[in-house]
Amino acid sequence: MLALEDITVVSLESGISAPLCTRLLGDFGAEVIKVERPGVGDVNRHWDSVVDGDSSAHVWVDRNKLSVELNLKSDEGTAIFHELADEADVVVQNYSPGVVDRLGVGYEDVREINEDIIYLNISGYGRDGPYSDRKAYDMVMQGETGLILMNGSPDAPAKIPLSVCDINAATYGTISTLLALFHRERTGEGQELDVTMFGGMLSWLGYFPQKYWHNDELPERIGMRHHLLTPYGPHETADDRYINFAILSEAHWELLCDAVLEQPDLLCDERFATNEDRVENRDVLEPTIESLIVDQSRDYWANRLDEAGIPWGDVNQLDDVLEHPQTDHLDLVKDLETEDGPIPYIDTPIDSDTLEFAAEPMPNLGEDTDDVLAALGYSSEEIEQLRADDVV
Template structure:
């Protein structure tokens, strides 16, 4: 299998986006990840069937994993999960707080027999506090975290279309797990990790809280514009396409006015003398810039701004992005095998000089059930009985093996 995390066994008990994504990033780096799924597939498998009959949300974060389908409501299913947990280096779970402990698979239960385990909880609001038991999905956390209130136009709140609450939690969970593994190597025991989607997302609010803390100001919804800078954003050209412009300094502002737009008088206009004044008079300034940009094509503006070394770019749609020449040069697009057929994907963007991230395959639910249960000592007869009684399930035959060198369980 190879990779920096080769030899690390991760038990993925999570669902939806944040936990599976954190586990997938560990798998990219060489960890063996066994994903425990409910019989019939996890939550995201119900959302669509666009990828050879599989859900896009499932496929996104299922790469490089082995799928074992178990009924955790059955004591025999929980016993199997417990056997795997006792041998895991890392466990990731994203059930509602307290649920996993009631199954007998919580940190206290597992760490008694496996004191070196790094055990990561991911939940909407954390394992303690007044919101502990609240249901949480990305949109709800965007609302609780202040993101919805500042995103959109003056007349309409808009959801950030990518799952930023989930993704932020996955990123912090991944970092926390790696930190805990380093600490384990130094001290011996593992530890328990608590990741709150809300806390993760709020940590991404950046400079906005400082305006509230020091000025009592909350950001207004201003569409595609920047709250702190102007001009900064997309402008429509004469061919109906957009050019994206970022003017971040006084020298760039002068260059933009004098040589790009041919409006030198704007430089000394008292309304626009510095960035804070430009932001204060944003509506007037944006209208003036938009009127000028509208007179020429996108190609003209991209060429002219590039000649002046003013940061600029296109506003691409999804099809254009997925055919971006720079991404193709970087090897950003890969193809992975699956029992349903080849699946195109976006490769892990981490580029290390000494190691390669992997993208070996996407499982279908229960694809590795029989193989993993054999590894923990179950006979074929016992496995068949568990499957017939609804304790486990398998899907097809394991003809694609994403793990060439298995860790002894």
């Protein structure tokens, strides 16, 4: 069963945040109509061409959608968008600040024709406030929300390679849309929603704000170690591999010292009596642990950690992850059937006995324009005239 199979989403989207949000809604069964600039389309179509000529980003975020080319700078294009919005349940947009209002496709414009609409704005900083007119991209937002300066090694900060700020906004956008649909089911009321990359990332800062508010502590860059716990993280082994383990409790610490490292004297050292003590004296403890781990192979430590019941894992390259036995067991890599042949993708990671998820390939630019317009009642002749007038 496709949970959102009776829901229609019209999207004015670009990049990753809104496209990933609507892809998730499409995965859940919604009909997603992606409105794109004629002849150009979403910028994410052009970042590379590694997937049989399509971009990897487009394949990631644009499955389960219809693509309609529509010139929103024309009166006819705006009118067609209003017709689409009139029949929609949800509109999603992440255009640059002020654009949808200038084009006449903002919330107030849509609400005049569809008062039950759920209208989701995804933006960097929100639609008002001192930063509201700023454009926002993932790397910019990683810097603004503190991620870059807390990530990396002591010698240099680093950007997180995943588009975490975009993914955050897409996730909150999806959650907020589902909540609004549930609210409308109960009350009959539509609404306007705002999700910001800035606010979303602040909500993901975890315990760091508490450590600042209560201990005047700013997070230092500690590479592969953990800010709150030690020993914790990948350790290089004698065979130039890594063993990755986590000491989360005093019981784990005792097991590590006695059963794994065979260094019971560490338990008698007052500098390491509690986790806070160990973190305070990590400059002594962590080199000690590292010097012990590097003397034996990955397999040696894996066996000892496993026998002791301490959480551990490998440090894998991407190809190891995609070919991981658990990846295979969970059936996470599937194929989209396209005109160019099957394209592998990572499936929605939700397991259910009743729910089903859509798996339609990403659309070519404008491939659904005629069908969508025909469904609105336009004749073939009218569609050809709109194309001649550069409206579609």
